Amino acid sequence: MHSSDAFWTSAFVLFLLQCGAQSSGSTERRPRCATDGSTMRCVLEEADVFSSDPVKLGGIEGQTVDVYTKCQQSNSERFECLCYQRINASMQPLQHFEREHTNGTHTVMCGNYSVTVDEPPQRRPSVPVIKAIAIRVRFAQLVCVSEGNPRPNIKWYNGKDPKESKEEKWNRAKSIVKSLPDPNVKCCASNVLGEECTAVYYHDLDTQVDDQKGQIFLTSGQSLLLQCKKESNKDPKLRWLLNNTAISGVTSLYFRDWMEYLSIESVNVTHSGEYICKSKSNHSVNTYVKVFDNDKIDVLQLNENSSILAQNKASFCFQALVFSHPKAQCHWITPNQSKIECEETHYHPYNSSFKLCNPDPGQYQLKLDTQEYSVIRNLSLCISDIPSINVSTNSSFITCKTQSSKPTALSWKICPSHLKNIDSEDWKEIPVALSEFPDSDQFCQKKITFDQPRSHKENHLIKCCITNVAGTHCSEQILLQTNSYTEYIVCLVVIISLFMIIFVLIVYIRVKKPVYQSQIQMIQMVGPNDNDYIYIDFREFKYDPKWEFPRENLELGKMLGSGAFGMVMQATAYGISKPGVSIQVAVKMLKEKHQAMEKEALMSELKMLTHIGNHENIVNLLGACTSTGPVYLIFQYCCNGDLLNYLKSNREHFHKYLTDAFNRDRFRGLYHNFQQKRNSSEFVESNDNSHMHITPETKEQENEALLSSSISSVSTIEEMLKCDSDLQEEELQSLTYDDLLSFSFQVAKGMEFLSAKNCIHRDLAARNVLVTLGRRVKIGDFGLARDIEHDSNYVVRGNVRLPVKWMAPESIFKGVYTMQSDVWAYGILLWEIFSLGVTPYPGITVNNTFYTMIESGYHMEQPYYAADSLYKVMCHCWSLDPVDRPCFSKLVAFMEKKLAALEERLYYNVGGYSYNDIIYQNPPVTPDATLEEELQSSPENSLEPKNSDESNTTEDLGSVRPQPGV
CATH class of the missing domain: 1.10.510.10 (Transferase(Phosphotransferase) domain 1)
Incomplete structure (x- = not known):
């Protein structure tokens, strides 16, 4: 390193430079810096380099920064030191930092001391703040400001040509345009993460006299800029009023177009109300402003529970009318949990119409999101078709079975078999009381079964009928013939069956295997004595999904133990302690052929263990696999056995x-x-x-x-x-x-x-x-x-x-x-x-x-x-x-x-x-x-x-x- 006044220049994106060890409560040190716009030159004094307080140098994206450091030689002569970048434990001259190579942080050596460069996280542009400022008498300009990382680019729409952007900070963009009588003007700020826009609300007294412009919806913190225009040779004395109270504004004249601006940089709920623009001739136009504390989403219309016929499925659509501010992103979530982006059929300011056509039957969700707020609504579609009805008979009962949407009526119809020409009037109808029927595998379809005692007095025809939203449908008629020995046979069969059931129950009780239950149990005292307690039932407790461990990251090994209900296997778990690290664990599981109550007991044990917590002298739970496969409980592996x-x-x-x-x-x-x-x-x-x-x-x-x-x-x-x-x-x-x-x-x-x-x-x-x-x-x-x-x-x-x-x-x-x-x-x-x-x-x-x-x-x-x-x-x-x-x-x-x-x-x-x-x-x-x-x-x-x-x-x-x- 030379002792002369040598320095070394580095061009890079500099967001934050910290020199020395940072500690809680330390104060920032600001070195001497000067800039000519494209280049900033900073000098780190000896006190800056050797101090433990942080040193911050603020730069702008794309700007060149010259950093000078001063060190001290043994002969007390002062000279400038160079900065170096540490790359793979070797020292190299500091080069231009590309964003994709920095990973947010890099270290630079200044003499014997390190300087850390931190890049703040990226964020989308803020909603632009737009306002009108008076430059001179009857002349105004529009200013638009937005912040983001990377620094946003500002663009005006509807023919506005912006002046040169002025940057106040590394992450702040500012643009200024002339005040012109143009409708539908808006300022938009964008970067790689998205775009945000703010509009100028334009009112023309020449075309909207005594007319209501409509409503404006804003969120607290946003800006409001109202523009009122009237063409006149003389000053029309335009003014703005809020709830009949006059508010001062900014006046601008462009040829014969007089404009009055009302600017509010940050609105709150107190700015809600009726805004009126009036001229001295009492011409006026009004608009209503509504300010929300937070983002707003309202589902105005939604067909939540729909039941249709199968032939109408192709023409059916879920439809939703949604009010949102700011505009919400919309998705449909299907019964198989897939996500479909909503099709927007209509958009009027703040109101959107969405639809999903030809859906399959099942449970759906409508999910609406803004940056700060989310709404989820549940929907369902039930499809009814002509049911297939099956009638069976035995010596005592006639049984009717079918699968259908929830029925509105059930009945039996009986007719004497000796009639040759049967009319509809000949059928005698016997209503059946409705009850709760179990669900079938198909959504909203019920397994419907009902019985009718068999009559042995005479031969007759019988059929069963069901009524649902698709109409009334009946089974094929069957002939029932009398049999004098039927009653005796039925009684004999019932007696034999009863004895067999009793015998099976006795055998089952004698050889019944006990069900699995965890040895460790949590108790709750219910009385004054120590013996007055109950076991806490964890079946109704909710399982915390934070304990879920990916099944694919678990590799089972040898068996450590096996019993009547299950086994414990040695396994290797990848990433259960920290990413990239595999450890040996013990996995507790049921045997392949197990009862449902045993699985329920194992899940209860899992919930109990998560409730108890960890201790150094307990075999602690590390995680669990509960979905899409057998239940695994993952425990610490103790290598020296029992x-x-x-x-x-x-x-x-x-x-x-x-x-x-x-x-x-x-x-x-x-x-x-x-x-x-x-x-x-x-x-x-x-x-x-x-x-x-x-x-x-x-x-x-x-x-x-x-x-x-x-x-x-x-x-x-x-x-x-x-x-x-x-x-x-x-x-x-x-x-x-x-x-x-x-x-x-x-x-x-x-x-x-x-x-x-x-x-x-x-x-x-x-x-x-x-x-x-x-x-x-x-x-x-x-x-x-x-x-x-x-x-x-x-x-x-x-x-x-x-x-x-x-x-x-x-x-x-x-x-x-x-x-x-x-x-x-x-x-x-x-x-x-x-x-x-x-x-x-x-x-x-x-x-x-x-x-x-x-x-x-x-x-x-x-x-x-x-x-x-x-x-x-x-x-x-x-x-x-x-x-x-x-x-x-x-x-x-x-x-x-x-x-x-x-x-x-x-x-x-x-x-x-x-x-x-x-x-x-x-x-x-x-x-x-x-x-x-x-x-x-x-x-x-x-x-x-x-x-x-x-x-x-x-x-x-x-x-x-x-x-x-x-």
């Missing part, structure tokens, strides 16, 4: 001695788990570390461990993206006591969220909790895809299979499910977690003895890996009286306190490690062993006495009644 199998598969990696975990993973595993909780958990409070004695070597190891942690608190989308990557291979294999506490805490947080939403789960267990990266757990509902017939955890009780080992007594014996029954199940889940996946009540068969034990208050023994305080929490959850069980918010607080204390002790003892509260060790791995078998290890493997601090941590849960044991 918690039960996760605990079982990681038993051999569990460390009860923290030193083992340190030695195995060289600090990385344990710090990985704890640091992740420190970053992501809401409950860990900052502790005073003044009492911690950590050697420099230990501190260096700690820092190294913290820096090597690759997973911190991640959002839901990031979590799913990582499940798609190879980061699963980096998941640490060590499983420690704090992981079990973390699982317990996260499940409690998820259930606290559900209970706050008045939701009950009804099947809370480790098999229904999923594990994803970072050992984050999420509560799910897998009732649709769980094979309960082959799952030993679900026991037949009555006509259903229930997970009785996880159910509270009131749920087993009374069928009552509440938040407190979920607390009981949470206690069972804690037992599963701290036994590393052992089935609850090991060695106990579910039979009458088991139910008696539950009723009497039996509690399972303390699990092998649980501290005394945690076992006390389990016993609180298993209180027979639901009132004595803790709520989930207290359980969250307890687990939060335990995790915080454990982490504090870990950091306290990390230098020379000793940990007396909980002694860890590697137990023998027996995947399917019972609890008693796991406790038969050597004496040194038993739990040692717990610290007194830990035994007191249950005080937060409140008093608990002692529970008897069996």
